[in-house]
Amino acid sequence: MTETQPSPPAPPIRVGISSCLLGHEVRYNGGHSQSRLCLNTLSHYFSFTPFCPEMAAGLGTPRPVLRLVGDPDQPKLVYTDHPEQDLTQQLQQGYANQLDQYHQLDGYILMKNSPSCGLERIKVYQPNGHPHINRGRGLFAAALIDRYPRLPVEEEGRLNDPHLRENFILRVYAHYHYRHEVLANPSYHRLLQFHSSYKYVLMAHSQVFYKQLGRELAEAHREPLDEVLERYFSQLMEALSTPARRKGHTNVLQHLLGYLKRSVEGEARQQIAEVIDRYREGKIPLITPLTLLRHYIDRESNEYLRAQRYLEPYPEDLGLSNRL
Incomplete structure (x- = not known):
């Protein structure tokens, strides 16, 4: 064996x-x-x-x-x-x-x-x-x-500012992931995989960059790979250069909830929606709706959602989402 x-x-x-x-x-x-x-x-x-x-x-x-x-x-x-x-x-x-x-x-x-x-x-x-x-x-x-x-x-x-600390650490991990997952063995396929995993991180930070990078990657195979990788890296780090706002996080949380509409019963979805709304109003930290969504995503074994770096862009033990 x-x-x-x-x-x-x-x-x-x-x-x-x-x-x-x-x-x-x-x-x-x-x-x-x-x-x-x-x-x-x-x-x-x-x-x-x-x-x-x-x-x-x-x-x-x-x-x-x-x-x-x-x-x-x-x-x-x-x-x-x-x-x-x-x-x-x-x-x-x-x-x-x-x-x-x-x-x-x-x-x-x-x-x-x-x-x-x-x-x-x-x-x-x-x-x-x-x-x-x-x-x-x-x-x-x-x-x-x-x-x-x-x-x-x-x-x-x-x-010492919790939002600036979270943003810096998120950018460090994004920089690290891109270097090791894409640049270490570059290909269009690896770039698309990386982008897919960072899709909701980008959405939380900038709708403009989220849409722009999606459009560019749809045509990326027509350009030299090294040029595509260089441009994407620059735009990725620029998109993440400022902390995501509560509005951006709320938008992503609601998108993630939308994927569960067929697998999670209505009453449970309503409870999740109410928790997301409480986060939007500033009554609870980001970690609360995140933890709730992760529970249902793991339970349903939705591989696409489980691959989303938004759910854990850095080690949870850092406790960064507790103060956002």
């Missing part, structure tokens, strides 16, 4: 992170900015790749305070007390080789307010010592996004 071989373990989900958030003492004052969320929770799901561009550039610790100066669109990095010393090229040389190694990352978590790692709202100072009205982006963060525009990137502080 032939024994069933176990499936090989899934590749780890690699996420880049500012070193100080993992407790590494690399900040300008020799300290760190340890993140409990990253260390105590996300580390169970992600394999973190830490990096500090300022240390990689040889600026050392402790070090004088750094700031950005000049044009907010193309700022320069200097020491606050010695603005005549331009450190921009030194920093860029420090992270250039590191960027080349990030093609296998599925996300990045940055330290806020940093002239190198800050994602947004970073002060850029004028010659008179006052900051510009327009804020900038840290030099490393800007280079990272320029090199990998589809990569999910977020500041650690913003992850």
Whole structure:
């Protein structure tokens, strides 16, 4: 009798992170900015790749305070007390080789307010010592996004918002799934399978992208595969770039309920519809109607619905839907 071989373990989900958030003492004052969320929770799901561009550039610790100066669109990095010393090229040389190694990352978590790692709202100072009205982006963060525009990137502080946290983690898993399920062995068939599984995730986030991608895939076989895959990936990540709203989730929940009209008796369907309506009104969290629908979908063994990533776009143990 032939024994069933176990499936090989899934590749780890690699996420880049500012070193100080993992407790590494690399900040300008020799300290760190340890993140409990990253260390105590996300580390169970992600394999973190830490990096500090300022240390990689040889600026050392402790070090004088750094700031950005000049044009907010193309700022320069200097020491606050010695603005005549331009450190921009030194920093860029420090992270250039590191960027080349990030093609296998599925996300990045940055330290806020940093002239190198800050994602947004970073002060850029004028010659008179006052900051510009327009804020900038840290030099490393800007280079990272320029090199990998589809990569999910977020500041650690913003992850304290439950909607932003859920959206970032959803995007990390979508990025990971697309790389391993489509790009690792590309074909039109694999792309269509992936799209089918993410159909309701897309519907919850954007009706526009949901319809647009469906139309494009209907004609995709007429175009070169590499062009189709590239365009789809860009549009997928753009569609998921903002958190889904309650209205979008309600629409998807009602669509899923519609598939059960022949297999679930009327009274039970009415109860599910009432739970969905209570979610729509903001009286209960998303996890409640989701759990109820999953129960009936599993009971009916509807393979099409069970394959929908919307029902579990990331591990349930993260508890993200409890706060939506």
